[in-house]
Amino acid sequence: MTSEQAPVESPPPLSKYSKRVTVDSISGRPDGGAGLIGQRVVVGGWVKSSREFKLAAPPQPPAAGGPKDISCVEVLQTKLPFFRSIIKVFGGEQRTRDKIDSIIPKPPQPSISILQIGDGSCVSSLQPSLPERKEKHTIELKAEKLLHLGTVDQDRYPLSKKRLPLELLRDSAHFRPRTTTVASVMRIRNGFTQAAFAFFDENGFLHVQAPVTTVTDASGGATESLLRVEATLPDGVKAETIRASIKEKSKKIEELKRSGSNKEALAAAVQDLKKTTELAELVEGEQRRTRTYLSASGRLHLESHASALGNVCSFGPRFQACSPESRRVLAEMWMVEIEVAFSELEDSMQCAMDFLKSICRWIMKSSVEDLKFMEKRVDKHVVDRLQLIAEGPFEKITYTEAIKVLKQAKNERTIEWGAPLSEEHEAVLVEEIYKKPVIVYNHPKELKPFNARCNDDGETCAAFDVIVPKVGTVIRGSQSEERLNMLSGRIKELGLEKKQYEWYLDLRRHGAVKCSGFSFAFDTFVLYATGLNDVRDATPFPRSIGQPNN
């Protein structure tokens, strides 16, 4: 680097564990990267788009150590199409211009390629011209050396086409985060993950990893079908086969005894039988797992830890059978779940509101560029919608009030007390009547899990749903029934298998605590925040009924 062009400051920090500088640490700077002029850095990324121009003469090797006033990213010894490259780039000079074409030399041999290179660290790409907002100045980057190059087969690569609709991208879940839109969605998911954890830490929640495999149906029979787990056995060994083999071996031992054969042969046969018997026990142990299910909710298990540690939380996958057509629900979804000891319905409704406000404020600060992109490309109301939760009030009405209000609203005369609110009813409440998030609470007990606390009216229970525009219910919460006789009564009423709930009933038998909490549908909420319409586009590898292909 020549002294007259000494860099303004030291180079941006290397991305740890990959010896490269992220695009975000260049283009995400307040100066748009201007302070880095004269620097030489290594970047790694994927070519988002490329244009090729012919040059009049072979490109000059760069003057020893000195950056030149060049007009575009120059890539040496390479042929398009190619997809990925690590290139050494160093900054050129700032210069004013209007269009990139105006500064390209007359097109002859050999070629210069202008590339846009993104590495997933931000929406922006590294490119020869920076956006207009930089006072129409541009920073020019010159590729000095290609360190590594991964090609693509352009005819077969699904992302070769520009602006592929999200529906088509679903078949390429392993490629789609390479698109600007899905990469933004994934960064927004990351932001919400951080936001949720920050909320937990600020409010003294302890992380408890609730189990995924369970024998306890947390809904108490409210979900129609559960996903069952069984262990597959090596080579399809079956317990019956082994049992048959045991019979045969026992017979052989009897024969050996009768025939008075030598002791060694008998001992070996006995030893062999012992091994087979052990295997049979192992296999049968595995087969008993067939009654194990994938958990639909971790809240029952969390409650046992809240009943010892106070405030606890969990973030993990939960499972449900769902229609393959659903746009808001998947068979495998990540849920944030919390459970608070010494708390009642009112407390967890407050917690749910605070939680939603907190994560919306966080994402509005942490993901400005990604939200702007989603606003521009997907849904112009993205930020307004976040603002609605972050700053505005929530409406809080009982289920009974909700039914009354819905009956008064035109076209909603069909609904009757006792029925669940449909997606359409929810939309009328939050989008037409109240025009803000609505908490509906005190539902008929038949609509809620078996352990929601019965209210004094004998008909409703201490449960609540937080309903937001666009995606409907994102949080379901309740206060648990802490009275042993009431809870046993509900289990009997619903015809549930009492045995599987004994451990949960134990929490009432010994040191019962008032407890409340909620589940937050993380993936569904990403739809709210991104403006997307299908939860399959907001989830890294969506799982619905039918076999996943990865």
Next chain:
Amino acid sequence: MTSEQAPVESPPPLSKYSKRVTVDSISGRPDGGAGLIGQRVVVGGWVKSSREFKLAAPPQPPAAGGPKDISCVEVLQTKLPFFRSIIKVFGGEQRTRDKIDSIIPKPPQPSISILQIGDGSCVSSLQPSLPERKEKHTIELKAEKLLHLGTVDQDRYPLSKKRLPLELLRDSAHFRPRTTTVASVMRIRNGFTQAAFAFFDENGFLHVQAPVTTVTDASGGATESLLRVEATLPDGVKAETIRASIKEKSKKIEELKRSGSNKEALAAAVQDLKKTTELAELVEGEQRRTRTYLSASGRLHLESHASALGNVCSFGPRFQACSPESRRVLAEMWMVEIEVAFSELEDSMQCAMDFLKSICRWIMKSSVEDLKFMEKRVDKHVVDRLQLIAEGPFEKITYTEAIKVLKQAKNERTIEWGAPLSEEHEAVLVEEIYKKPVIVYNHPKELKPFNARCNDDGETCAAFDVIVPKVGTVIRGSQSEERLNMLSGRIKELGLEKKQYEWYLDLRRHGAVKCSGFSFAFDTFVLYATGLNDVRDATPFPRSIGQPNN
């Protein structure tokens, strides 16, 4: 509160969402709670131990608003045994004393109970006397009112006995966090969760929630058996039954057509057939799920996102078949997994070291009281062991060197190149030979998953294990094979079903990137940090082969 005894400062903040003050915010203060003398607070907790004394006369009601010089926690209108109470306590005066007994009035009617109340927020309990370190002064707490009381059936409550061994507590996974030891373990787990997330955030890792249900065997056949998932169907409906019904209905339609019956009956029959066919498709869709497995590793899926976003991480449950006798491995374990694009083996070994050092430093700062407790009660080397990772160097040797060194060590002449290191071999390396954490790398390719990058020698691959004292391997990492022909070759060599890896091979066909990463066995590492000997005691609801009971 009387003016002459005005509190030194405002009361401690309420624990959010439960309208109480945590024990930690009283006894965890640098002054041990002295600054709160004269305050009235609400606490919620569980009685850890209790003693009852008879009084000479009925206790006087507290003087209006004024705290008295009282000598112990006084609980009104209650009978022991009881387990849980919310009590209003307010501070008495500081006073010197040696034994609590010396200040108890002569025992007559009615009773005074001295309680130790813990709420899971810290190791300490609220109790009438503070520890000796407070210059032999004590702060006395007086319970003014019991707001709520949950009783226990002392004969049936498993925690009625003192100092129950951890093995026996395993049958009461839903109660055991109420013991001081398991509560400490759970808080240490929480500390590690926070530590891991802090490391990710500091180093630019994006959280990607890798799926739990999958058709891709990440080990490439290296694990013997996988846990299979299938959907249970309402009422045991079977596809064959429906198919039979479809046949019958089709026949009926043919008959209707032949007999020239009225159009309405025919239309109804056709409509009915259509519905049944739809049901059959749904059921068969669910049955196809029988080939879905619970993921043993999320790294393949993470790699697809690293190949677009750079550094990604995941924290979630992973599954494996394991011996029910294993003390270090469970069928369901939480794993931290990371994957870094543009990185090689050396990078992820560095990352693994930095990660371990970072979380050990974090826990030594965040969990001082819990670690002290574990040191006292479970294992006096707890902090030394954390220090060993946090501050000391790691040894880094190839697998070949490890075999050579083990052969030289006495009693280790049995091991041959090509065999996996046993737990005993690992112990010899880290505890006898090097006396520090050891990274073993470049294993024979047969010992590692199919996608570990082949080294130039054709025999070893770019993989590594981080082995620590006491618990053995806690991290397994590798650089992925980015060369399409090499990876296809391995899949063929191992006789794997190529179809299930097509999407993964795609990552090599289009824009291949060098990638490396690792899996960290979270639950196993909690053993290292707590001194416990069985992973079942370090996991909220341990799952091994056999049916869980909750």
